[in-house]
Amino acid sequence: QVQLQESGPGLVKPSQTLSLTCTVSGGSISSGSYYWSWIRQPAGKGLEWIGRIYTSGSTNYNPSLKSRVTISVDTSKNQFSLKLSSVTAADTAVYYCARDGNYGDYGDYWGQGTLVTVSS
Amino acid sequence: EIVMTQSPATLSVSPGERATLSCRASQSVSSNLAWYQQKPGQAPRLLIYGASTRATGIPARFSGSGSGTEFTLTISSLQSEDFAVYYCQQYNNWLPLTFGGGTKVEIK
Numbered sequence: 001q002v003q004l005q006e007s008g009p010g011l012v013k014p015s016q017t018l019s020l021t022c023t024v025s026g027g028s029i030s031s032g033s034y035y036w037s038w039i040r041q042p043a044g045k046g047l048e049w050i051g052r053i054y055t056s057g058s059t060n061y062n063p064s065l066k067s068r069v070t071i072s073v074d075t076s077k078n079q080f081s082l083k084l085s086s087v088t089a090a091d092t093a094v095y096y097c098a099r100d101g102n103y104g105d106y107g108d109y110w111g112q113g114t115l116v117t118v119s120s
Numbered sequence: 121e122i123v124m125t126q127s128p129a130t131l132s133v134s135p136g137e138r139a140t141l142s143c144r145a146s147q148s149v150s151s152n153l154a155w156y157q158q159k160p161g162q163a164p165r166l167l168i169y170g171a172s173t174r175a176t177g178i179p180a181r182f183s184g185s186g187s188g189t190e191f192t193l194t195i196s197s198l199q200s201e202d203f204a205v206y207y208c209q210q211y212n213n214w215l216p217l218t219f220g221g222g223t224k225v226e227i228k
Contacts, residue, residue, distance in 0.1 A: 046219055060216075061216075062216040103170060104170065110164060113163050
């Protein structure tokens with residue numbers, strides 16, 4: 001059973017870079033043909049897809065965030081990471097990592113989520 | 121960007137009753153539509169993919185239907201654990217992947 005766990009600072013100052021890591025267990029991040037995604041959810045609001053990285057390392061980003069987002073993978077640590085630069089209070093949210101399914105780009109496995117607050 | 125619109129925003133239902141949730145896409149997504157359930161403080165849980173295929177371990181009272189731009193999630197007989205927020209998501213070839221705004225199913 002694949003499990004994902006987000007980690008990183010819970011508080012980031014405005015204009016700085018938010019950095020989160022998703023550690024995958026129960027399977028190798030480099031096996032199979034999967035997309036590994038980041039999704040966020042501001043308090044009381046809906047879900048926003050941030051972007052994803054494929055097993056091969058290719059990436060796709062939400063155009064609304066593309067200029068500020070970098071997603072990378074470290075297969076030796078079985079992790080993938082999110083960097084979001086120049087953050088503002090609007091980036092305060094619960095951030096989830098997820099893996100897509102066997103039959104499409106839906107979120108089959110999700111991490112529990114981690115709250116990141118942007119505040120000075 | 122494909123816009124996903126869910127209705128109603130809130131659905132009040134009594135336990136044991138049937139709940140019908142709607143999701144509309146701004147353009148066709150074929151059958152590339154998923155439904156999730158989210159409870160407070162928890163990550164979304166996949167219920168349905170391919171518009172109508174139940175994910176592993178999902179009870180048969182959950183069913184999905186539709187294709188193109190109109191989709192429905194039906195919960196045949198609501199149990200206490202089903203009161204939650206439900207989201208639809210399109211995963212057609214168009215990026216970005218997008219979610220609906222959610223429908224909250226509450227106890228009547």
